[in-house]
Amino acid sequence: MSQNNYENDELIFLSEDKGSEVKVASGYWNILVVDDDEEIHSVTRLALSDLIVNDKGLKFIHAYSGAEALKIIGEMGSSIAIILLDVVMESDDSGLRVAKIMRSEMGLEEPRIILRTGQPGYAPEEQVIKDYDINDYKTKTELTRSKLVTTIIASLRSYQQILSINQSRLGLQKIIISAANLMEEHSVKNFCEGVVTQISSLLGLEAGGVVCARAGSVLEKDDDGVYILGAAGEFACHINLKLENIHNPQIVDFVNRCLAIKQHIFEHDFSVLYLNSSGYEAAVYLQMGKEISEINKQLLEVFLTSVSVGYENVNLFHQLRTAAFKDWLTKLPNRSEFINMLDELGDGKTAVHEVMVALVDISHFADINDGLGQDVGNSVLLSVANRLEETFKDKVRLGRIGSDVFGLIGPEFFVNPQTLQELFFAPFKAGEHSLHLGASFGLVRLTNRPQTGINILKHSNIALNEAKKNLNTNFEFYEPEMEEQTTWRLDMIRQLAIDFKARKLQLWYQPQVDLVTENVVGMEALLRWPTSSGGFISPDVFIPLAEYSGLIIDIGAWVLEESCRQLGVLATYGFDELRMAVNISMPQFRDPAFINVVKDVITREGIKPEKIELEITESIVMDEPQIVVEALHELKAFGVKVAIDDFGTGFSSMSYLQQLPLDRLKVDRSFVNEITPGKSAFIAETIVTLGNKLGLSTIAEGVEKREQASYMLKLGCDEAQGYLFAKPMPFDQLLAYLIEQRDL
Missing domain, CATH: 3.30.70.270 (Reverse transcriptase/Diguanylate cyclase domain)
Structure with a gap:
């Protein structure tokens, strides 16, 4: 557009205020001048060069076509406060096209548009002004300096208001997103680090700061010191340490002050924000580099209100996790x-x-x-x-x-x-x-x-x-072999339980004889566990497993019941004077029901109590002597007999031995095996002598040779059992054996 189209351009210098006080700008408003006439650029710059609005001067950016203007707008975006836009440039509607693209396609709402034209006939329609959010439309002849200043000031106010509104809206969006992200965080450290990072992001700062709280429910510390829960930037290495470890008196002082006064502290180059929800308090120290604006303070208030709920949640989750994964007493991992x-x-x-x-x-x-x-x-x-x-x-x-x-x-x-x-x-x-x-x-x-x-x-x-x-x-x-042994033991216990429930366990009986007459005077009930292949698992193997697993309590009750029942059957065949020896283990003594079980079974089967002899080992006596002694005294009063098995193989105390209500000592087979022609079996002799002095009967186990029987008889031993007389046998064979012996 040529100069001839606007003769009165000099009017833009009219009404200048010569007496105004000189001010120094602290910043700039970006003003984009779009016109194809260089002189318009110069005149505009000269007219407004000394204008200061809200402590900011004007910074001019120049474009000489619609295309060049769009390029600059694309690069600078919302940082442009005002666009002084010529309507007619390379085409009759270039200015309008710039406005349309900027608003509709670029989506820029903040920059204010002032349309200028030297040809009033090209004035845009009212609808265009509304659609493209155009602040003002002036012919160039109208724009005296005073009118131009008035338009600029009004437009800057509008720009500032829209920018604040949009910043608030974007800030609130950030708050929602930031708070949502933080709500997903369950780690106190990560949550607090996130608080610093998110606040820094909201304010456009480099993330740097700390979140601090007093010890107690958060860190399970015994003292009342202030600890760093989370940090970002240069402070990240101080997490979980006392605040004093940061070696910055300013941070230490103001964090403690914030927690004491329970309020935010805003300083020029740093701020300390107070966080509180249901008693969970924290102070957020942030390095700012500049003072926080009022709008950002308002945004922070909204953000901190939202985050406080998250802070409470993360602390509660921390407590739940502590309860789930930490030992309550030592505070070590559980x-x-x-x-x-x-x-x-x-x-x-x-x-x-x-x-x-x-x-x-x-x-x-x-x-x-x-x-x-x-x-x-x-x-x-x-x-x-x-x-x-x-x-x-x-x-x-x-x-x-x-x-x-x-x-x-x-x-x-x-x-x-x-x-x-x-x-x-x-x-x-x-x-x-x-x-x-x-x-x-x-x-x-x-x-x-x-x-x-x-x-x-x-x-x-x-x-x-x-x-x-x-x-x-x-x-x-x-070592892997240990696990193999453990696995084997568990498998054996599992199979033992299955077979016991299926009544596959058997009782065999070994006769006991009077050494003088060699007549049968009783039997020892011996537990047998048959295998599917027709063999038997040794009692030395499965009895310890039964004791270890506790199965021995139920198995022991069944052995006693079966022994009493079979003893009753023998009585019907005329063998009513025979006694039955039943082995008892330590877990049975520990069972509170043991004494009543023994009494109930004997009574129910109609057996004379003195026909039942309970056999215990020395190791049982020494394991928990008080339990054993008390139980045996009560059962002895009921009438049952008591024998101590494998006597001499353990380390029993004579004081406990004297407390036991014993009837019989059993000489272990290992001592009987020492009996050889021409050699003295000293221990066997000692046991028999001790039994006689204590007024107890004695019985020798494992007698397999005639010379062993003779030797024990010579020592004064009363009875014996072993292969010399009879092997252990099932009940049917026992009955046949007893009948055969009676008929001899």
Whole structure:
């Protein structure tokens, strides 16, 4: 457009205010001048160069065609405050096309448009002004400086309001998205780090700051110090440490002040924001570099209100997770979390060269609880946990696996039998007590072969059980053979239970004879477990399994019942003077119903109590003597007889022996086997002599040779049983044998 089309352009300099005070701008409003006439650019720049609005001056960007204007708008976007747009340039509607593309296609709402034309006939329709959100339309002859300034100021106000509204809207969108992201976070550390990052994002800052809270429900610390829960930027290395570790007096002072006054603190180059929900308090320290605007303060208020709920949720989740995965007493990882830790190592991807897993079982811990009380027991566990933590610090991962069992994961250099044993050299403090403790250790060397955490724990537990059974040492390393043995034992117990329920177990009977007359005076009931191949599993194998599993209680009751029933059958054949010896194990004595079971069975089967003889071993007496002595005295009063089996093979105390209501001593077969021609069987002789002095009958086991029977008779032994007289036999054969012996 040529100059001739607007003769009065000089009018834009009219009405200038010569007396205004000079101001210094603190920033700039971007003004895009779009016109194909260079002189219009110059005149506009000269007219408005000294204008300051809201402490900001004007910065001019120039375009000389619609296409060039669109390119600049595409690059600068909403940072352009006002576009002074000529309508007619390379075409009659170039300016309108710029407005249409900017609004409709680019979606830019904030920049204000002032249309200018030197040809009034090209004025846009009213609908166009509405559709393209055009602030003003002026002919160039109308724009004196004062009118141009008025239009610019009005348009800048409009731009600022729209920008604030849109910033608020975008800020609220960010708040919703940020809060939603944070609500998905369940880790206190990650949540707090996210708070710093999201606030920094909202304010357009580099993420740098800390979230702090007092110890207690959040970190399970005993003190009331302020700890860093989460951090971003240069502070990230201080997470979970005390605030003082940050070595920045300003941060320490203002965070503590914020928590004390329970209010936000806004300073020029930093802010401390207060977070509170249902008593969960935190202070968010942010490095700003500039003062927060009022609109951003309002956005922060909205954001923090939303985030406070999330902060409460994450703390509650943290407490639930702590309850689920941490031991309530020692605050160490519990069994579930320890398995998770083992899962990480057993995934086959993590290098586990020379990594050891160990279980530490405190010896006789139940005695401490029973003798000194549970409070002392808890103090002992805390003392052990503290020593483990102090000894290994961050080198070994710890856990409490059971009531008195601790787990360790770490390099073999630290986790080995010698190091573990050294832990227990010094006594442990437990309140007023100083206790020396022993322990057993089960250890597993990890390999790179993938395996589950529960499997690793099983292996270490197998090793621990072997260590507890070992009389020579208190530790064992896991070997595959141990698991094979354990698997075999479990399979045997399972099959024993199945066969017992199916009534496949049998009772065989071995006659006992008077050594003088060699007449049968009784029988010993012997349990047999037949196999599918026609053989039998040795009682030495399955009786310990039955005792270990507790099956012996039900099996023992069945043996007693069957023995009494068969004794009743023998009575109908005239053998009513025979007695029946039945073996009793320690688990049966521990059963509260044991005494009543014995009485009820004998009474129900109509058997004279004195015809039933309960056989016990020395080891049973020494295991829990008080239980055994009391039970036998009550049964003795009921009328049953009591014999001690395998006498002389154990280490029984004579004081306990004298307390037992015994009727008979059984000389073990190992001592009978010592009887050879021309050689004295000293122990067998001693047992018989002791029995005679105590007024007890004696019976020799395992008599297989005539000279053994003669020798025992010569010593004064009363009875015998063994292959010389009769082998163990099923009941039908026993009945036939007894009838045959009677008819001789």
